[in-house]
Amino acid sequence: MHRPKYFTPNEVSLHNTIGDIWVSFLGKVYDLTPLVNEYKGDVLLKPIIECAGKDISHWFDPRTKDIRTHVDPLSGCIKYYTARGRFVHVPPPCPSTDWANDFGTPWWRDNCYEVGMLSAKTRWIRIINTLTSQEQCLEVCSEETLNEILQRYLYYNSNAAGYTWKHNRISLDMSKTLSENGIPDEDEDLYSSRIDRDLFSQSICLYFNDDLTEM
Known part of the structure; x- marks a missing residue:
């Protein structure tokens, strides 16, 4: 569908x-x-x-x-x-x-x-390329799957599909949303605690795959 x-x-x-x-x-x-x-x-x-x-x-x-x-x-x-x-x-x-x-x-x-x-609710995430140490903050839709978020990130890294996406060292299911992958939306908690969201947004680490033939 x-x-x-x-x-x-x-x-x-x-x-x-x-x-x-x-x-x-x-x-x-x-x-x-x-x-x-x-x-x-x-x-x-x-x-x-x-x-x-x-x-x-x-x-x-x-x-x-x-x-x-x-x-x-x-x-x-x-x-x-x-x-x-x-x-x-x-x-x-x-x-x-x-x-x-x-x-x-x-x-x-x-x-x-x-x-x-x-989007009924947007989220900010920090994507870290462990190969280059570059970081990029993205505003994404909470309804989007990781594959759809990847499409947004291609603007910054055209080889994004050649990386393994992980959160807390656990590989993410690219067909699921952030929440479905166990990455909570902490905006309300950060707001109530008066913590700067830009400094403490959830992060996703990208690990380079040696074999890019499947891209």
């Missing part, structure tokens, strides 16, 4: 320009760049552009997965609640002849924009 790709909030926040707009909501990450290109110049893009790179879960009802609604005080009718102003695919508050409603599925329900999942 295909595993979804997980992103950290920081990764989402980097996509914050008109030419590259990502948002997250209700635990998923969406690339809205095609939508912005399709409606280029439309004033209804403004709320989306203002929230580029941010989480907009507060726009939605977690139960219905739809835009939040409220009772209009003037008409007494239930209408979409858009605090930042009406945006693309949201109908006007009153009947209108100039609103095209033939767009199909509204963007917040269209899976074509979905690129992955937003």
Whole structure:
């Protein structure tokens, strides 16, 4: 079964320009760049552009997965609640002849924009290359397996797959997450003890394999 790709909030926040707009909501990450290109110049893009790179879960009802609604005080009718102003695919508050409603599925329900999942909890780990003594701190998703974390680390070491990954001298199962490998998340303990997380984050040691033929 295909595993979804997980992103950290920081990764989402980097996509914050008109030419590259990502948002997250209700635990998923969406690339809205095609939508912005399709409606280029439309004033209804403004709320989306203002929230580029941010989480907009507060726009939605977690139960219905739809835009939040409220009772209009003037008409007494239930209408979409858009605090930042009406945006693309949201109908006007009153009947209108100039609103095209033939767009199909509204963007917040269209899976074509979905690129992955937003991590519910990120973790910082310190990766130590015992061959070169180089250290690298990485922010990773708690849902990621060690193999997926390895893919992140390839940016710093293209031969990372040619190492044995260990924690406390025990070889790690690369198909499992940090927690599943017995590496606890100590963020809350460090916070309550007023200990600098950057200095005491969990570490993984990489031991070089002589035979790289299996890479």
